[in-house]
Amino acid sequence: MGYIYPKNFNKEWRLNIDIKDGVVVGRETEELESFFLNLEQERIPVCLVDINASQGEGSNNPFIHKKLQERKGQYWYAGGVVDIESVEKYMTMGARGVIISSGIYKNDRLNSVFLKELRDNFGINDYIISVDFEENRMVTKGFSESVNMEMELVLEELYTLLSQGTNIQLIDVKVSKMRLQPNLSMLQIVADRYSDIFKLWYGGNICSWDQFLVVQGIGFSPTLGRAYLEGDLGLM
DSSP: OOBSSOSSOOSOOEEEEEEETTEETTOTTSOHHHHHHHHHHHTOOEEEEEHHHHTTSOOOHHHHHHHHHHTTTTOEEESSOOSHHHHHHHHHHTOSEEEESGGGEETTEEOHHHHHHHHHHSOTTSEEEEEEEETTEEEETTTTEEESOOHHHHHHHHHHHSOTTOEEEEEEHHHHHHTOOOOHHHHHHHHHHHTTTSEEEEESOOOSHHHHHHHHHHTOEEEEOHHHHSSSSSBO
């Protein structure tokens, strides 16, 4: 049996829940309303990730919009946030904040105009910039496409464009897909360089509360996903 909360923690964490074609990925047989009611009662910090919107294949708007409006300030939102108008839309609707990944790129470079608009028009806790990578290439559109930039360059340019304290999330796609151990040495290198500049998050096959605490100890707020949703909710 898993535990829905870590026993000891002193930083923020979040559970990313992927929704595709009207169901929760990994819990496809569950009824949406009852599933989310349980999470709401336990006050689990959740991001609603619209996979359809991320991949440009429609959306799950009716359910997601309903949740954001009913539970204002509780849910984060991710999926197809590519401009200031979409940030404003979801913040006004009731999102606690938005997570932006594909929208930070344009023509194989960072979209500096959009990033500066974010910096100048929203608070640093209104959004998280997600740097999704597979090995050393950046991936977008729900991990279906790639950008010809290396992670080191992306982080360096984000440093020049964004305010100190901005939320930056690293998602290790290969580790997630192949159920590998998180690359702790890489995380330590990033933390050594950027933990005093950014508020760092990490997601990628965190499959136990012990791993959660290790990632947290390095300097990252953990982002949980598929492992948390399998079987009984929670981790061992």
